[in-house]
Amino acid sequence: MDREFRILKIKESVFEDNNKDADKLREELKGQGKFLLNLMSSPGAGKTTTLTRTINALKDEINIAIMEADIDSDVDARTISETGVPVIQLHTGGMCHLDADMTRQGIHGLDATDSELIILENVGNLVCPAEFDTGATKNAMILSIPEGDDKPLKYPLMFEICHALIINKIDTLPLFDFDMEAFIERAKKINPDIAIFPISAKTGEGVDAWVDWLRTEVKSYQG
Amino acid sequence: MDREFRILKIKESVFEDNNKDADKLREELKGQGKFLLNLMSSPGAGKTTTLTRTINALKDEINIAIMEADIDSDVDARTISETGVPVIQLHTGGMCHLDADMTRQGIHGLDATDSELIILENVGNLVCPAEFDTGATKNAMILSIPEGDDKPLKYPLMFEICHALIINKIDTLPLFDFDMEAFIERAKKINPDIAIFPISAKTGEGVDAWVDWLRTEVKSYQG
Numbered sequence: 001m002d003r004e005f006r007i008l009k010i011k012e013s014v015f016e017d018n019n020k021d022a023d024k025l026r027e028e029l030k031g032q033g034k035f036l037l038n039l040m041s042s043p044g045a046g047k048t049t050t051l052t053r054t055i056n057a058l059k060d061e062i063n064i065a066i067m068e069a070d071i072d073s074d075v076d077a078r079t080i081s082e083t084g085v086p087v088i089q090l091h092t093g094g095m096c097h098l099d100a101d102m103t104r105q106g107i108h109g110l111d112a113t114d115s116e117l118i119i120l121e122n123v124g125n126l127v128c129p130a131e132f133d134t135g136a137t138k139n140a141m142i143l144s145i146p147e148g149d150d151k152p153l154k155y156p157l158m159f160e161i162c163h164a165l166i167i168n169k170i171d172t173l174p175l176f177d178f179d180m181e182a183f184i185e186r187a188k189k190i191n192p193d194i195a196i197f198p199i200s201a202k203t204g205e206g207v208d209a210w211v212d213w214l215r216t217e218v219k220s221y222q223g
Numbered sequence: 224m225d226r227e228f229r230i231l232k233i234k235e236s237v238f239e240d241n242n243k244d245a246d247k248l249r250e251e252l253k254g255q256g257k258f259l260l261n262l263m264s265s266p267g268a269g270k271t272t273t274l275t276r277t278i279n280a281l282k283d284e285i286n287i288a289i290m291e292a293d294i295d296s297d298v299d300a301r302t303i304s305e306t307g308v309p310v311i312q313l314h315t316g317g318m319c320h321l322d323a324d325m326t327r328q329g330i331h332g333l334d335a336t337d338s339e340l341i342i343l344e345n346v347g348n349l350v351c352p353a354e355f356d357t358g359a360t361k362n363a364m365i366l367s368i369p370e371g372d373d374k375p376l377k378y379p380l381m382f383e384i385c386h387a388l389i390i391n392k393i394d395t396l397p398l399f400d401f402d403m404e405a406f407i408e409r410a411k412k413i414n415p416d417i418a419i420f421p422i423s424a425k426t427g428e429g430v431d432a433w434v435d436w437l438r439t440e441v442k443s444y445q446g
Binding site: 042043044070071072073075094096123124125126127128131144146147148150151153154155156157169171172175 | 293348
């Protein structure tokens with residue numbers, strides 16, 4: 001049976017200094033042993049499908065909880081609820097990103113007492129979410145093949161602030177004019193340390209390497 | 224030979240009431256007989272390829288000029304310059320959208336004295352550009368098949384404010400789980416009057432109907 005979930009309307013933050021508040025949230029989470037992953041992408045790059053694969057691969061060894069942020073609708077939380085892990089749908093009321101206080105509101109609304117890994121699926125947007133530190137332990141982004149290989153040139157900040165870059169929909173490579181080598185070179189030029197995972201969330205190809213990276217990050221965080 | 228173009232750094236607007244300023248810009252453009260189309264979409268939905276097809280179909284009958292807005296890079300202006308029409312690359316310096324004053328700065332920077340149709344390719348983003356009236360005569364958006372059929376549920380404002388909806392990359396329909404009927408129903412529920420054009424900017428399929436719509440709009444605007 002699908003897990004029940006609630007919808008939470010996020011209030012606009014009252015804090016003036018988001019960076020300071022994000023550092024504070026990171027400390028709070030560290031004290032509770034909770035790893036927070038901030039997952040970002042364009043609309044339709046495959047965040048929810050990738051997330052479903054990730055949850056199913058890890059849920060037996062790590063306690064996971066999910067926050068789905070969207071301007072409207074509950075379609076993503078409904079999909080994630082099928083995995084059986086705790087999930088909450090956050091409605092941003094038109095806001096194009098989450099900041100640290102909005103993320104904190106989400107965590108408080110979530111049934112996450114035992115969670116070791118909380119994943120925030122941010123609003124589908126390559127621009128604004130890159131500008132607001134959510135207090136996450138690590139940032140990850142998804143870029144899908146149909147979006148094109150020029151995106152690091154156009155949205156450099158997103159590539160700069162992410163620790164992991166998932167390249168999704170590689171099963172569609174034959175259909176699109178996507179130069180993988182040029183794309184990776186552009187991403188690495190902005191962020192030489194970024195970990196890169198070409199996957200197909202649809203077929204499952206490459207997902208293991210991404211899951212291994214995330215597992216290692218969570219375990220080393222827990223010490 | 225490709226047409227030369229300049230890169231203009233857009234300054235943040237000083238106007239407090241963007242809606243009022245947008246109405247003013249619309250009036251100014253009406254006085255000059257210039258139709259302004261604001262073209263929006265997610266990153267990688269195919270704005271530039273669709274634009275290239277549109278320009279090549281119309282440039283012999285209508286004087287066209289193009290404004291390419293991006294946070295960084297000049298890749299799109301370079302592509303458009305191959306069509307030979309006047310083009311300017313606008314750099315928003317991190318800003319996620321254009322408002323009316325930023326659009327006006329772009330028009331002033333553009334060699335558009337004789338232009339009857341100015342097309343603004345807005346920043347790739349389904350959220351913020353929907354919230355800021357650019358002063359455009361008409362708004363159009365592109366949603367591409369790989370993005371999924373649930374987007375009207377998640378980004379309703381974008382679908383609400385657009386006069387035309389281009390559904391791009393229909394050549395990839397067999398590869399993706401995209402329910403066209405459900406998608407159109409969702410879009411029409413938000414905006415019953417929206418004109419819908421399924422196309423493949425890659426193969427050219429369906430582009431004629433979109434171009435016909437735009438031609439008719441421009442001609443009827445000119446009276």
